[in-house]
Structure formats: C-alpha cells, structure tokens
Amino acid sequence: MKIASWNVNSLNVRMPHLEQWLSSASPDVVGLQETKLADDRFPDTALAAMGYRSVFCGQKTYNGVAILSRTPATDVQFGIPGFEDEQKRVIAATVGDTRIVNLYVVNGQSVGSDKYAYKLRWLEAVHGWLEAERQLHPRLVVLGDFNIAPDDRDVHDPVVWNDEHILTSAAERAALRRLLMLGLHDGFRLHNEEAGEFSWWDYRQAAFRRNMGLRIDLTLVSDALRPLCRAAGIDRETRTWERPSDHAPAWVELD
Template sequence: MKIASWNVNSLNVRLPHLEQWLAAFAPDVVGLQETKLEDERFPDTALAAAGYRSVFSGQKTYNGVAILSREPAEEVQIGIPGFEDEQKRVIAATVAGVRIINLYVVNGQDVGTDKYAYKLRWLEAAHEWIAAELQAHSDVVVMGDFNIAPDDRDVHDPALWNEGHILTSTAERAALQGLLDLGLHDAYRLHHDDAGVFSWWDYRQAAFRRDLGLRIDLTLVSDALKDRCIDAGIDREPRTWERPSDHAPAWVQLG
C-alpha cells in the first residue's frame, strides 16, 4: 500500500500536475494540503476519472485538505474534535483498514507572535486527538505538511534554522517529538539516516536550484505499522515542473 502526502499549494493551479503525478506514481492513498478551494469547487469528478475517490474540507484562498483513495474512505473526520477553528487544516479517514490522518500544521509566522502561540495550541489539541485515535486504531498513518523540520539533518543550514527560528524552534520540535512519543515513527528515518534531503524549497533566491530546503512534509507510522514499512521517500520530480508547488510529495510504502 503506497501512501503519499503533498502540499499542492492551490489545487486550482496544480490539478494538471496532480493528475500527471497520480498516473506516474500510482499511490493508493494521497493526502493533499493547501488545496485552497471551497468544497463546491473541488475537482472530485476529474479525480474520479483518474481512479480516485475524494473526501475534502476546503475554504477559499487558504488552507484546505483532502484525502484521495482508490478504495472508499470510511469514518471521515473533519477538524480536530473539540478544537474550534475556522481554518480547514485536518481531515482523517479509514482506507483499507488503515487510519489516515492528514494535517496541514499551522506555519506560525515568527517565534513569539500570536500565530506562533496559535500553532502551539493547535499542536497540543492535535496531540490529544491523535492519542485518542491511536487508542481506537492500531494501523495509523499521520501525514502532512507539518511546518516543522524534525532535526538539523532536515535543514540546509542548521546555523540559520536554529532553536529560535520558526519551523525549527525548540517548542515546535518538542511538540513534534510529543507526537512521536505517542508511538509514531518518522517513516523516512526508519530507512534513511542521511542529511540534506528536503521536501520544501522557497520560491525565492533560486532555492530549489541551490537545494536550500527543509524536510517538513512527513509520514508517521504507528507501532503496528512499523514492521510493515518497506520504504519511504520524497519525490522531487514534481518540483522540477513548470509552475510547481513549493513542496514535493512525501511517501511511505507499506507491505
């Protein structure tokens, strides 16, 4: 079972890229972030023609999440239960017995800002909910754009991206570690120890060409899936296309 996560940064713009990538990569399940579409504009008919069923939660211009799957999605959950939030950042569903939790984690703007405080509150709420999900489901994949680089191997310049910087601050990394401590495993790190492999590159400063990136798109697997995790990686190819998303898909293969 091949499961992938991709921040498409506007499905309206990137739908042709998504269709091309689905045909080439052939994942069984895909979590999308930053679809930036109201639900009535979601291209579920086009994606059905590509062989995928869709569940989604969107809003105009910002945020938006979806799960695409070859098999029907069941037990769909939109949003974090009990956490009031107008931003569409969370969707979960069960596909072929695997609980899929797709997150578009808050960016946080800058350390010390109101948006940073919101990010930490959001992560705390997500932690409590995911803990409950892990009690209810053994086979769980938590994936998405986490807007947190797990450690210094995941940033192009650790001196710049330090403990006081957004996406790499001490509190953000502690929140991510808190999720891992629930019994989740970074699928990429189960198979790869290397530094300098990224999933996001800024559009500015020729960052992709210069490989000035961060690995902030993650696939986390539960204890029960750890031994079934055959491989994981990042597909850089779509980032080379014309008018690309600034993110590349992250994926995990389950046996």
C-alpha cells in the same frame, strides 16, 4: 500500499501536476494540503475518472485538505474534535483497515507571535486527539505538511534554522517529539539517515537549484505499521515542473 502526502499549494493551479504525478507514482492513498478551494469547486469528478475517490474540507484562497484513495474512505472526520477553528487544516478517514490523519499544521509566522502561540495550542490539541485515535486504530498513518523540520539533518543550514527560528524552534520540535512519543515513527527516517533530503524549497533565491530546503512534509506510521514500512521517499522531480508547488510529495510503502 503506497501512502503519500503533498502540499499542492493551490489545486486549481496544480491540478495538471497532480494528474501527472498520480499517473506515474500510482499511490493508493494521498493526503493533500493547501488545496485552496471551496468544496463546491473540488475536482471530485476528474479525480474519480482517474480511479480516486475523494473526501475533502476546503475554503477559498487559504488552507484546505483532502484525502484521495483508490477505495472509498469511511469514518471521515473534519477538524480536531473539541478544538474550535475556522481554518480547514485537518481531515481523517479510514481506508481499508488503515486510519489516515492528514494535517496542514499552522505555520506560526515568527517565534513569539500570536500565530506562533496558536500553532503550539493547535499542536497540543492534535496530541490529545491522536492519543485517542491510536487506541482506536492501531494501524495509523499521520501525514501532512507539519511546518516543523524534525532535526538539523532536515534543514540546509542549521546555523540559520536554529532553535529560535520558526519551523525549527525548540518548542515546535518538542511538540513534534511529543507526537512521536505516542508511538509514531518518521517513515522517511526508517529508511534514510542522510542529511540534505528536503521536501520544501522557497521560490526565492534559486533555493531549489541550490538545494536550500527543509524537510517538513512527513509520513508518520504507528508501532503496528513500523515493521511493515518497506520504503519511503520524496518525489523531488515534481519541483522541476513548470509552475510547481514549493513542496514535493513525501510517501511510504507498507506491506
């Protein structure tokens, strides 16, 4: 079972890329972030023609999440239970016997800002929810654009991306570690220890060509799935395509 995460940064723009990648990569489940589409504009019919059923939660211009799967998803959840939020950033569903939680984590703007404080509150709410989800669903995959680089191997320049910088600050990384302590494991790191493998590159400063990136798109697997995780990677080729998303798909394969 191949499960992937991709921040497409506007599905309206990137739909041809998604179709191309689905045809070549053949994932069984995909979590999308930043679809930036109201629900009545989601390309459900086109994706069904490719063999994927969709559940989605979107809004115009900003945010938006979806889960695509070869078999229909059940028990769909929109948003974080008990956390009031107008932003469409969370969707969860069960595919077969595996629970998929798809997160588009708040960026946070800058350390100390109101948006940063909102990010930390949001992550705390996610922690409480996932603590309950793991009890209900031993086979759990939490994926998405986390807007947090886990450690210094996941940034192109640790001097710049330090514990006082957004996406790498001490509080953000501590919040991510708390999620992992629930019994979640970074699928990529189960198979790759090397530094310099990224999933996001800024559009500016020729960042992709210079490999000035961050690994902020994660696929986390539960304790029960850890021994079944046979491979993981990042499909950076998509970043070379014309008018690409600034993110590349991250994926895991499970037995």
